[in-house]
Amino acid sequence: MTATLPRATVLADGVVRLEPLSENHVPDLFEAGGGDDEVWRWLRPTPHTKEDLTTLARRLVDGPEYTPFAVVHDGRAIGWTSYVNVPGYALSVEIGFTWYGRAYWRTAVNTACKILLIDHAFDAHDYNRVVLKTDHLNTRSQQAIARLGAVHEGTLRRHRVRPDGTWRDSVYFGILREEWPAHRARLVGGRR
Template sequence: MTASMPAPVTLESDVVRLEPLSASHVPELFLSGGGDDEVWRWLPATTPHGEAELAKIAAGLIHDRDHVPFAAVLRETGRAVGWTTYIDTPGFAESIEIGWTWYGRAVWRSGVNTSCKILLVDYAFDKLGVNRVQFKTDVLNVRSQAAIRRIGGVPEGVLRRHRRRPDGSWRDTAYFSILDDEWPAHRARLTRAAGPAV
């Protein structure tokens, strides 16, 4: 695992600014994806149907020492459209996980996710000095798995009955990773595909 979780930091590209998640982001985040069952379908919390519910979920992440959460803010509008986090990885040497991610449907397939992942993976390898960035998702979440593969995530296997979903059913979890020496080629490919706006 990492020696300690990184301190909150702000990371920016031409598309998105990742800034430490705070309660002040909640109203915009709720407008972006609160109450949307499809956005929250595979997440580790039930769909928030009010700002107070979303604020409670956000506070849990903000105060959890195993998570460093970021609000994803569109540079063009200055509005928060989702969040993503660094997560501690007990049992894995020099690794960090990127996950607990969601974005409002308005920015799906827009390049926001790729921009966020480039910022977080770059920072993990270049500044945090990790050897491996990990991703995991519900084995039924085909859209998330495709997104992880697109940025270079290599499948590592499936943990069966890894944990309970919010509805109480068992979740099998698919694991992926990117190693430090694999990332430069993936980053170059992603940057070429997206053009100068990444």
């Protein structure tokens, strides 16, 4: 049985506030990472204008396979993240299409976002598993996912074509409901 994709709601802690993504976030988002090829390297073609970024945001908001959130830090949107539907995987949800402005890499932002989203997936919904995946060449993302406690489950070779026409292999990770409490305790303990 495939789980129903959660609706966007406000999730917050002392580091970030996740709120339903809207076009109102675009000016802050563009300032945080629009036009930065390195920020967008693993996602889609870089949005070089606010209009480009608005188009991408609309696709997420309007797409039935996503539940997108703006990542707000110190009152400004600095990136976005999303629940993603994973058809064919019983009671599973993916966290993906995540980006943050470069100034927020290797800060508490990613861990805070993932704790909020994983908690919400397991506590407010009947999910059994949270999936995270990334490009096999994106070692920075793989390391961040592994730090969460996610288990490497395999690599789907030639999973999709990148914007530049080359093939992407997708590295899959997962966290099961019963594994999460110990990982969460470690992550929260490490943020003090």
